[in-house]
Amino acid sequence: ETGVTQTPRHLVMGMTNKKSLKCEQHLGHNAMYWYKQSAKKPLELMFVYSLEERVENNSVPSRFSPECPNSSHLFLHLHTLQPEDSALYLCASSQKLARDNEQFFGPGTRLTVL
Amino acid sequence: KQEVTQIPAALSVPEGENLVLNCSFTDSAIYNLQWFRQDPGKGLTSLLLIQSSQREQTSGRLNASLDKSSGRSTLYIAASQPGDSATYLCAVRNTGGFKTIFGAGTRLFVKA
Numbered sequence: 001e002t003g004v005t006q007t008p009r010h011l012v013m014g015m016t017n018k019k020s021l022k023c024e025q026h027l028g029h030n031a032m033y034w035y036k037q038s039a040k041k042p043l044e045l046m047f048v049y050s051l052e053e054r055v056e057n058n059s060v061p062s063r064f065s066p067e068c069p070n071s072s073h074l075f076l077h078l079h080t081l082q083p084e085d086s087a088l089y090l091c092a093s094s095q096k097l098a099r100d101n102e103q104f105f106g107p108g109t110r111l112t113v114l
Numbered sequence: 115k116q117e118v119t120q121i122p123a124a125l126s127v128p129e130g131e132n133l134v135l136n137c138s139f140t141d142s143a144i145y146n147l148q149w150f151r152q153d154p155g156k157g158l159t160s161l162l163l164i165q166s167s168q169r170e171q172t173s174g175r176l177n178a179s180l181d182k183s184s185g186r187s188t189l190y191i192a193a194s195q196p197g198d199s200a201t202y203l204c205a206v207r208n209t210g211g212f213k214t215i216f217g218a219g220t221r222l223f224v225k226a
Binding site: 004006040041042043045048055056058088090092097100102103104105106107108110 | 118145146148150155156157158159160163165203205212213214215216217218219
């Protein structure tokens with residue numbers, strides 16, 4: 001595998017379920033990001049991690065819980081979601097947390113909350 | 115608060131046409147601007163990255179310009195092809211913080 005991978009690619013869950021999204025980057029990068037893309041809305045940054053430490057939490061509800069066990073892996077734990085949380089969740093990475101660093105995106109997880 | 119706007123929201127052109135996609139931003143204190151391509155249901159592919167000190171970047175049939183003072187960027191696509199059909203996103207990185215602000219995108223359809 002190369003680049004940034006995300007699993008699962010599609011997920012359907014009920015409001016009482018608990019699930020996790022996984023992101024893995026094979027680029028040797030030190031910074032990782034979670035974005036949410038809702039229908040007809042711009043991408044919204046959710047979380048930023050640098051060297052496994054969270055450096056930004058963009059006012060995201062607590063039903064979304066990120067975890068970064070090492071610089072290659074990023075998880076998004078989901079519980080008691082709402083239908084409006086249905087969206088494409090994109091993971092990205094960059095070499096380091098610097099403004100001039102290009103971000104590389106994964107293919108996303110299409111989440112549907114029933 | 116930085117806001118990024120992309121016009122038009124959707125565009126349909128015949129194959130072979132040259133076209134321009136527009137991006138505007140409200141706060142000129144940007145570090146860089148990046149154009150991405152997104153195919154339906156897929157992630158983002160970076161096309162061009164323009165640092166704030168640069169005026170333009172070129173890659174193949176793509177040319178992106180940046181006018182920081184007027185808060186505008188354009189993506190020029192020459193000799194469009196059906197394979198160019200996708201959503202094109204513009205994103206700016208402000209000089210403060212780590213946040214990247216995205217526009218809503220322009221959905222392009224190139225007819226064969």
